[in-house]
Amino acid sequence: MKHATYDKYPEVRIAGWENQAWSGWQAIQQALKTRLADAGKTVVVIDCYPGVRLEELREQLIDKLGPALLINAEAARLSENHLHDLLAQNLTDDRVFGVLSCHQLDEFFCPDRLDALRHEVDQAQGLVVVYGPGAALVHEGDILVYADLARWEIQQRFRTGELGNWGASNESEDVLRRYKRAFFIEWRVFDRHKTPLLKRADFLLDTNAADSPAMVSGEALRHGLQQTTQQPFRVVPFFDPGVWGGQWMKDKFDLDPAKPNYAWCFDCVPEENSLLLRFGDVRIEIPSQDLVLLYPRPLLGEKVHSRFGAEFPIRFDFLDTVGGQNLSFQVHPLTEYIQQHFGMHYTQDESYYMLEAEPGAEVYLGTRTGIDPQEMLDDLASAQRGEKAFDDEKFVNRFPARKHDHFLIPAGTVHCSGSGAMVLEISATPYIFTFKLWDWGRLGLDGLPRPVHLEHGAQVIDWQRDTAWVTEHLVNHFEPVADGDGWREERTGLHEREFIETRRHWFSKPVVHHTRGGVNVLNLVEGSEALVDSPTDAFEPFIVHYAETFIIPAAVGEYRISPYGSAAGQQLATMKAWVRG
Known part of the structure; x- marks a missing residue:
């Protein structure tokens, strides 16, 4: 479809x-x-x-x-x-x-x-x-x-x-x-x-x-x-090709067919995305960061603002490898490392939620039990020098990836998505801080070697994240939380080291949510379209479509999501994220 x-x-x-x-x-x-x-x-x-x-x-x-x-x-x-x-x-x-x-x-x-x-x-x-x-x-x-x-x-x-x-x-x-x-x-x-x-x-x-x-x-x-700040809204997504990019977004989002692929979509990164305001016949495009800078309290909520200041700490983006290649094998810095080396006060914890996965799709996550860390680092260094390919089968776990799986990736965990996957990445916002460890011997689209930061990565890999630990703590931790007439809620993580809480709601009838004083970010991960409205008519009804990310400002409070239009009577699902209190 x-x-x-x-x-x-x-x-x-x-x-x-x-x-x-x-x-x-x-x-x-x-x-x-x-x-x-x-x-x-x-x-x-x-x-x-x-x-x-x-x-x-x-x-x-x-x-x-x-x-x-x-x-x-x-x-x-x-x-x-x-x-x-x-x-x-x-x-x-x-x-x-x-x-x-x-x-x-x-x-x-x-x-x-x-x-x-x-x-x-x-x-x-x-x-x-x-x-x-x-x-x-x-x-x-x-x-x-x-x-x-x-x-x-x-x-x-x-x-x-x-x-x-x-x-x-x-x-x-x-x-x-x-x-x-x-x-x-x-x-x-x-x-x-x-x-x-x-x-x-x-x-x-x-x-x-x-x-x-x-x-x-x-x-x-x-x-x-x-x-x-008083209603649901979306920021303007942008799409970009990449050396590993796939074809899923091009087809599903009706993107330029002349482009070779699309690797990324920033679907909710207010620090980077634009916000479009329509005044009659005039459309004004501004950095969505302007909203964060001017009205952080009603947008983020008091607790989130007190912790992060005028920064939007939750990021939703897409990584498309359907018909493409593996992402770079990578790791994100631990909190103290990012503070001491780059002046950032929090790090990029993240997760992969699988919007789609082809047969045989995999996620690389954590090191194999019993490996020698120095041997793996030496093997990565040899690969980076061009002497050999990195022996990922020897050192890294691979987990089958299926539609609606959720893989948690706290900082320090080596990881990447394999080919054949459409990933909704839910993460903390400082996205630039990725230490590539191995890039499968590729050049970038600019014809230059893609930057590898093995010297940084070696300092932050958590070697305790081995096969048994990752399987127990990071793969598909769905827990029933609540249910009602036509809906059920599941807790999906993230890991206790990560400040983002995520919940999945399956629903065929209206389900009521509440911001509880903190900004909510959601994506419609199943179903063609849904209606977001206010039980008290506090804002105009808002329609969202499949795979669209939308923001519910903290000031909204109570809101309701219902199947809508062609999705009436179907089972839909949203993924919701917020900052834990």
Whole structure:
């Protein structure tokens, strides 16, 4: 059955603010000119996320406003060499891993040059426009516009060679190194900078599509985000090919058939995904992280916010090896290792829930009982040097993988999915921290060897996770919890070392859930479609389709999920995750 009902562009419709959003440069110009009419001396600040096309912004908007004084805030930025020296400890020499930055944006600017720009603004008359990343460091703005950009779009611009890192002329540098600098430094610093700006911005400018901008008033944006925390919603999934990628998502989600495969889908990773807000005829795309940064408490709940801050700690994504190859053989760092080496305060515990599995599909999980750890490490090192293939049959357990199986993978457990599987990966969010131990001798799609981090992995493998331990603790731990008319609930994990609780609900009739003060993330793992509604009509009914991941903010409280449409009378299933109290 082809499930082409999967919505690749889910939107949150915001009612009552239709006249507060504009699309196209001409409408945006007019909206700002209306605001500027008869204003006397006015300072317009257009602060930007790194990667915004400043030339397009200047030519299509700023020049049309006719400023008496125009200042690019980047004139006060430190030189490329100065920035490199400042950031060297965070950048490291590694191709993939850096250290999370605690810098503030003003550290990247020359104080004397900032003061000189501020003096120019003070002395000017008429309309003054200050623009560029860090523009609000020059002046707080009589009118503040924030030009935003989704991280996935930034990555596409990295890949085409259009974009280097902020303050660096490195458009031709290895994409992984540019991504590393963005992940560990730029996005952290600019998220800190933009959060207070978004709380007071007069306008948000969506710059994701070239020559096709959209803008919304700050008041309407904040109202829209607040509304989003009171209802179920989805973020915008993105799909990516990979050397091991499969064909299942291409068929089931009606993706571009010209692509060779699809390996990943980030179906719920708010730090990376976009959020689409619909204001009448205007669609605004923002990083979904903006919602987390501005309204973490109603979204996450008090306990989750107190523990994680403005970070969304649960990740749902897809790994497709149907018609593809094995994932890389890998391990994730222990908590103390990720804290001490990378500055992250929690690690990537995870699990594999099997949405689909072909006959013969397997999951590699844990080491075989009785092996010599050093012998396995030596064998991996020989494989990495190209001397031989890693003898996985000798050292690693393989478990048959069937539809609806659930494999738990606490950090420190060696693992990978074999070919022929469609995995719903439920995990903690810091997904970049994967130590590849062996990649089956493959090159990446870029023709380069894929990074292997055996030296890191050797430090974190838990050798007690052997055949007997893994079988007892990590494979298909389904426990009945509750049942009612037409439904039953099962606890499926995760392991006690993991902070995420997961439950599976089978249902042919409505079943009531409750957030209990913490954010819930769910996926419809069986059945064509379901209806999510409020027993008290607190939010508009929300339809989800097979394999779609959706978020229930903590503030929602009670909600109900029912078979819907073509699924009426059928048995459906959801997988639900939340942070344990």
